[in-house]
Amino acid sequence: GIDNLSDLEKMAVLGHGTGGTVYKVLHKKTSSIYALKVLRFNQNTISICRQAAREAEILKRVDSQYIIRCHAVFDNGFIDTDNGGGDLCFVMEYMEGGSLHDVLRARQRLPEHVISGVARRVLEGLHYLHSMQIVHRDIKPSNLLVNDKGEVKIADFGVSHIVAGTREACHDSNMGTCAYMSPERFDPERWGGDNANGFAGDVWSLGVVVLECYVGHFPLIGPAQKPDWATLMCAICFGEMPEIPETASPEFRSFIRWCLEKDWRKRGTVGELLGHAFVNRKC
Ligand code: ATP
Numbered sequence: 001g002i003d004n005l006s007d008l009e010k011m012a013v014l015g016h017g018t019g020g021t022v023y024k025v026l027h028k029k030t031s032s033i034y035a036l037k038v039l040r041f042n043q044n045t046i047s048i049c050r051q052a053a054r055e056a057e058i059l060k061r062v063d064s065q066y067i068i069r070c071h072a073v074f075d076n077g078f079i080d081t082d083n084g085g086g087d088l089c090f091v092m093e094y095m096e097g098g099s100l101h102d103v104l105r106a107r108q109r110l111p112e113h114v115i116s117g118v119a120r121r122v123l124e125g126l127h128y129l130h131s132m133q134i135v136h137r138d139i140k141p142s143n144l145l146v147n148d149k150g151e152v153k154i155a156d157f158g159v160s161h162i163v164a165g166t167r168e169a170c171h172d173s174n175m176g177t178c179a180y181m182s183p184e185r186f187d188p189e190r191w192g193g194d195n196a197n198g199f200a201g202d203v204w205s206l207g208v209v210v211l212e213c214y215v216g217h218f219p220l221i222g223p224a225q226k227p228d229w230a231t232l233m234c235a236i237c238f239g240e241m242p243e244i245p246e247t248a249s250p251e252f253r254s255f256i257r258w259c260l261e262k263d264w265r266k267r268g269t270v271g272e273l274l275g276h277a278f279v280n281r282k283c
């Protein structure tokens with residue numbers, strides 16, 4: 001196991017997110033490579049981070065081939081007294097291929113058979129999380145990571161949604177998270193109903209992601225539109241079903257439509273979607 005942060009040597013920066021930085025690190029004792037996510041916090045965000053630390057305990061119990069493994073969590077909480085802050089470090093499985101966001105930036109769009117495989121794996125991962133009564137809440141291309149075998153896994157459950165918050169978090173610095181939110185999360189009064197437990201929100205986000213993989217840009221607003229709060233709110237809560245290109249197969253179109261039902265009661269559940277023809281192809 002990894003029992004000391006000082007056993008890890010930083011090799012490179014893999015990326016920056018809302019709350020911190022992800023590094024590629026070498027575990028010197030075993031020569032293994034990991035990803036180290038460092039979330040910094042200060043006096044204003046310390047309670048949020050304590051909550052994240054508690055959730056991290058759950059993260060360590062998650063054990064699925066479809067979810068990024070978290071090997072250790074270090075809470076350097078209250079050491080850095082100069083600024084009243086500190087950090088929370090997650091040692092995670094390193095994913096050589098980066099995120100689906102990186103893949104899309106490099107390749108623009110993905111062929112349907114690849115998207116089918118991505119959707120299948122994300123559904124398997126969500127099925128596992130939902131069976132543990134965990135809602136991910138932040139399914140988006142940058143939280144879907146790819147390893148050297150081309151396998152996609154879900155990252156950042158229980159971390160980003162706490163750090164990024166929910167509705168309050170819809171400000172310019174993380175429109176990225178809001179863009180994939182379901183109507184019932186954006187506008188619970190109109191779309192939520194009494195029983196929205198959040199599971200259906202993950203399915204909506206997956207629908208947006210798979211369509212984005214096919215068309216090559218965020219699909220709910222025009223490429224020239226500014227993705228600010230009001231524009232996203234209009235598109236998500238009141239917009240028509242986005243146009244799906246004619247080239248998409250009937251199964252793919254039906255899968256996307258089922259994920260992007262505005263009324264979460266009519267949306268497919270993860271269990272139902274796992275039985276859909278789009279993710280059960282023999283090729
Ligand atoms: P947000 O803070 O809203 O979640 P984000 O997902 O882009 O945004 P991070 O989770 O901090 O932010 O990740 C930043 C980047 O680091 C990712 O986009 C990805 O390219 C890279 N990354 C994160 N985790 C890993 C990992 N386990 N292996 C390889 N690369 C990773």
Ligand code: MG
Pocket residue numbers: 017142143155156160
């Ligand atoms: Mg992330």
